[in-house]
Amino acid sequence: MNRPALALDYYEKYQVLINDKKEDKARTEIQNIIFNNQLAADSIAQAQEKVLLNLAYQEDLRKKNQEKNLFLIIGLFVLLIAGAYFLISRKIAANESNRLKDINQLKNALFTNITHEFRTPLTVIRGMTSNIKSDLKNNKQYTKLENDVDIIDRSSDGLLNLINEMLDLAKIECGHVKLNLVQVDCIPFTKYLIESFHSLAEEKHINFLVDCKLERLQMDLDINKFTAIITNLISNAIKFTDQEGKVSLRIEKVERKNISYFLFKVNDNGLGISKEEQQYIFDKFYQVDNSTSKLEKGSGIGLALAKEFVELMHGSIYVKSKLGKGSEFGFEIPITNHASPSENPEVISKSHHTKVKSDPAILDDSLTPNAISKNVPLVLIIEDNVDVTHYIKTCLQDNYQIMYAPNGSVGIEMALKKIPDIIVSDVMMPKKDGFEVCKTLKTDELTNHIPIIMLTAKATFEDRLIGLSHGADAYLTKPFKREELLTRIDQLILLRKKILRKFEKTGLDRLLDKNVKNSETKFLNKIITVIHDNISQGEFGPLELAARLGLSESQLYRKLKATSGKSTALFVRSIKLQKGKELLETTKKSISEVAYDVGFNDPSYFSRAFKKEFGSAPSAISK
Structure with missing residues (x-):
């Protein structure tokens, strides 16, 4: 009886034990589950943390890339700005350099032309003065001395006129020039100014016409400034018109908006001026590039001064021109009658009026070959200034035959036709300059042996090199003395004689045998x-x-x-x-x-x- 109870007790204990094991197992499993869940949670948390970290890293990297790109863009922008600044600076520097170069060229052109304008009359003045001294010692006739004095007087007037023009231009720039108005009848006075140019036109066989239907025109004028304007326009027209050309003048009174004007026009049928150059024609020291025709050069002052004087009198000046057809220069000034009248304006202007009439004695037959002797060397003078030509002629006429050409083109023709023994040529001339003359004659088999002496106001080393590179045998800088010219000519002729003597001994044998x-x-x-x-x-x-x-x-x-x-x-x-x-x-x-x-x-x-x-x-x- 006690065994079943014991068995039950054991069974109950067994059940308890089993339940405890199950509980332990369950607890263990729960713990494992919790642990595994915890591990999973930790893994998820780590994964999430990694994702967050990765996202944060990516975000940080993106920001850094953005910053890097921003810095790169800023850098490129700065580089572009720097590059643009550099290019602009270079361009500005280049433009400034070109501007300075243009200014320098303009300055050089000014000094070259002014030098030429000064040196030419100084050559005549010094030369003729020397001749007068020599003639006085030798008791030469009075008429010759009088002619020499007239040439000096004319050259001095030209030099003084150029100086006055430069001074007037300087005064205008400083604002120191004022009008000195007097009331005159401008028609007879203008005709008086025009009359002095008829002989100059006749020398070049230019058809010189004047159209003026007015008999009287009373108005206020600054006589000296009006004279400078008229003479400059007319002299330029004649100077830059070829032989057999035409120059016509027109004087009239016109009405515009109830205001009366005095109108003066000068027309010529020369080569004309291009549209590009017309806009600069009245600029100070500007000269039209006539390299194709080699027309005469001036100082570049006259037209600028004329414009300033016209505007000072409240007028306007203009140019109309077509390349190859000719030019028209004109000006108009308003007619007023407020100044005090003057009875004799010619007297006021004579001291400022440039003499333009050439001395007929300089252009007579004496410049053709002199019939001294056929054995006397023949010299060809190529010079556009008749006074310089006359001076050279007086230096050479006792010992040489002399021919004269007024420009480079005629000079080349005469040299080829007459084959002179020596040539004395100016550099700055119309038609063809001295460099072209030298190059043409030195490359022609007929004339390549002729010694050429260049006369020039261009006294720089570079100018001498240009002349020598074209074959010039000697250089004389204006103003030069008679002894310098004679010595150079004598030396070159002596050199030719030495060559001839050497040739006479061995020339033909050398030609035929070698x-x-x-x-x-x-x-x-x-x-x-x-x-x-x-x-x-x-x-x-x-x-x-x-x-x-x-x-x-x-x-x-x-x-x-x-x-x-x-x-x-x-x-x-x-x-x-x-x-x-x-x-x-x-x-x-x-x-x-x-x-x-x-x-x-x-x-x-x-x-x-x-x-x-x-x-x-x-x-x-x-x-």
Whole structure:
């Protein structure tokens, strides 16, 4: 009985034990579950933390990239700004450099032209003064002295006028110029100013016309400034119009908006001015680039001064021009009658009115070759200033024949036609300047031997190099003395004589045997070839040789005389004798046969000429 109870007790204990194990197991499982859940939660938290950290990192990286990009953009922007600033600075610097270069070129052009304008009359003044002193010592006739004094007076007036123009321009810039108005009848006064230009126009064979239907026009004028305007416009028109051209003037009274104006126009049929240059034509020191025509140069002051004077009188000035057709310059000033009247305006203006009439004595026949002697050297003077030409002529006329050309174009034609012994040429001239003259003549086989002396106010080293590079043999800077000119000419002629003496000894042998080719012998070789081609023709002489070469007898004679020292006839004979000598030395022909072969119709004359040429008879050579 007690065993079942015991068993039950054991069973109950067993159940308790089992329940405890289950509880422990359950507890363990719960703990495991809790632990696993905790691990999962921790893993999730770590994962979330990693995600958050990653997001934070990504956000931080994005921000850094943004900052980096921002800095890069700012850097590029700064770099672009710096680059743009650098480029703009370079451009500004380049523009400033170009502007300074333009200013420098303008300054150089101004000084060059002003120097030329000053040096030319100074050359005449100094030269003629020296001549007067010499004439006084030698008791020369009074009329010549009077002519020299007139030239000095005219050159001095021109120089003074240029100085006054420069001073007036300076005063205007400083605002110190005022009008000195007087009331005059401007029609007879204007005609008086115009009258002095008729002779200047006649010298260039220019058709000079004046159209004025007004008899009287009383108005206020500043006489000196009005004179400067009129004379500048007319002198420019004549100066820049070619020979046989046309210059016409028109004077009239016009009404505009109930205001009366005095109108003056100057028309010419010259080359005209381009539209680009018209806008600068009234600027101070500006000069139209006439490089294609080499028209005359001035100081670049006149038109600027005319514009300032016209505007000072409350008027306006204009230019109308078409390249290749001609130009029209004109001005108008309002007519007023407030000033005090003047009875004799000519007296007021005479001291400021430039003399424009040339001395007829300078342009007479004395400038053609002087018939002193054919053995006297022939000098060609190429100079556009008649006073300078007259001075040079007075320096040379006792010892040289003289020819005169008023510009480079005519000078080239005369040099090619007359073949002078020496050329004295100015640099700044119309048509063609001295550099072109030099280049043309030094590259032509007819004239490449002629020494050329350049006269110039361009005294810089660079200008001398330009002249020498074109073949100039000597330079004289204005103003120069008579002794300088004569010494240079004498030296160059002496040098030519030395060359001729050397050529006379070895020239023909050198040409025939060595066949030397240079500027001195090329033309002679050409002549020798023509002679050889016609050597057997007895009638072949200077006339036939000149015709074959396309030259005149005079051209050929002067060229041969200058380069070989022989006349054409003697040169032809020498070549024939040289050929005869060669045939006697290399063939078995008789003297008579050789004489006929080289164009001698008389064997006896051949023998006499042979002995004179070589110092021995042909029989001494004949085999």
